[in-house]
Amino acid sequence: MPVLPVIADSTDELTEIFKDLHAHPEIGFTETRTAQVVAEKLRAYGVDEVHTGIAKTGVVGLIKGKGGGTRRIGLRADMDALPIDERTNLPYASKTEGVMHACGHDSHTTMLLGAAKHLAATRDFDGTAVVIFQPAEEGLGGARGMLAEGLFDKFPCDEVYGMHNSPNGQPGTVGICKGAAMAGASFFDIKIQGRGSHAAMPQHSRDPLVIAAMLVAQIQTIVARNVAPLDACVFSVTQSHAGSAYNIVPDTATLAGTIRYFKDEVREIAESRLRDLCDGMAKAYGVEIELDLRNIFDVLMNDDALSDAYMEAAADIVGVENISDTDEPATGSEDFADMLKVVPGAYCRVGHAGTLPLHNPGFVLDPSVLPVGASIMARIVERRLAMATEVAA
Structure with a gap:
């Protein structure tokens, strides 16, 4: 199965969203413009409920499937940028002095918007998809802020999944580390x-x-x-x-x-x-x-079984030959770990062209990864909620 049809048809739109977000980066807890873009897009896509202002700038959307199931799958993306002067010379480079999307959170936000569009258009699942757009991942406690405001009390999830771009020069590859995956x-x-x-x-x-x-x-x-x-x-x-x-x-x-x-x-x-x-x-x-x-x-802990499920969903999009479940642990940190302490789930990396490292002023993200990541996120919802009866048993 290639990139999902609704997402494939929306590639140009997703690229424009990504470029717009990249040109207007915002530091953690100040992502007002980004949150507004997200909320407007979710409403335009027909998402059933859109909640804003969670931990200042966080956004949560609920998408109900065709079935009447009660299970819920969470998808999370981060939205904040870094205090870095951009040196890429891209036509859509940051317009904000001293602030840059040097970690690719603009792409994560865009991918989740693409997944939300597909899920809202098709609703080919039994249960509810919870799309979580989190502020302030870069050391400012955005995940803990959302949890403190009752994220999973207000929007309970049975499982939750996250994703990060990987500038490894290997587009179309997806990897995961089971167990302790990030420091x-x-x-x-x-x-x-x-x-x-x-x-x-x-x-x-x-x-x-x-x-x-x-x-x-x-x-x-x-x-x-x-x-x-x-x-x-x-x-x-x-x-x-x-x-x-x-x-x-x-x-x-x-x-x-x-x-x-x-x-x-x-x-x-x-x-x-x-x-x-x-x-x-x-x-x-x-x-x-x-x-x-x-x-x-916290240490990011990937659930073994849900890591397997995530890679099966990824294989539907990129092919089984392009996935790996034996990635090495990373000494970098990620505050999605705080969500995984409350709700089981998994966090993977999606490769793309370009090899300049994250947090580098010259970092350039390959936009061709956007429909790939969006499709994997949508696919894990379809797979996990399609299996609701089996999982409950």
Whole structure:
């Protein structure tokens, strides 16, 4: 089965939606224009119910199938962009300075709109499709925000599925990793309150720069000397800020970074050792060190059986020879994990042309992936709801 007919006929429309969203990117929780486009399209497609304003800018649509089944399948897409200056020279490049769809969430939104159009037009399923357009995936807690506002209480789902584009240069391929598929993540900010002085008289200072440098070095030992060798953990210091002049030892220095992990017990070890290091450095050098440590992403867990079901749906569209259920876990994070903690489901990656990585100012998404992703999303609903009696048994 190739791309689904309604979606194939809508390829030009989907491409225009994608280009429009790409040209008008919005940071998490400010996706007002994007949400308006989504809601207008869903209403135009004849979606039965359209709910807006969930976690500020989230949108949920309900599409009822021809049958009278009570099962519900959720489909989720993220909508937010990144604080990056675009350098693609595309004719539809970002019109907003300092903001870019460098992760392809514009494509995810478009794919889900395409799936919604097909499902609303055909309704060849027994139950309800719940289409979820989520704000603020990029570390701002959009999924947790929607859950806190009762997402699955108001719109219950038996299963939920997500998707991400993959710039792997292999269009028409779909892959999934069963079990722990993407890392959880904690973010940290460290403020070292030292004592400034003239740079020519450092004996009068308690130099926060020296302490920061030593702390960065010591942080690198946390994984090497505390985490079991067969347990994955990535500790990265990604920001360092201090100083204002050549001849001043500054008062303060700040560090920031992330911890990535696949087991909660590994996270607990890493966070505990970071606290210990900050406390120890503070005592050793007679300074104050404030640590702000917060968990942002859970580990994304794909259900084994539903991963198989997702790949069967994908095979209907791209062919069994183009799917893989043995992808390696990714140390990147994804807040769809929070939804999967509440409702079982799966999250896959769809390949497309182009090999510049995500979050790169030159990232270009191949629009030919849009009908492919949309068809896979629509197909999993048709398959899972067509199997309602069998699943219930």
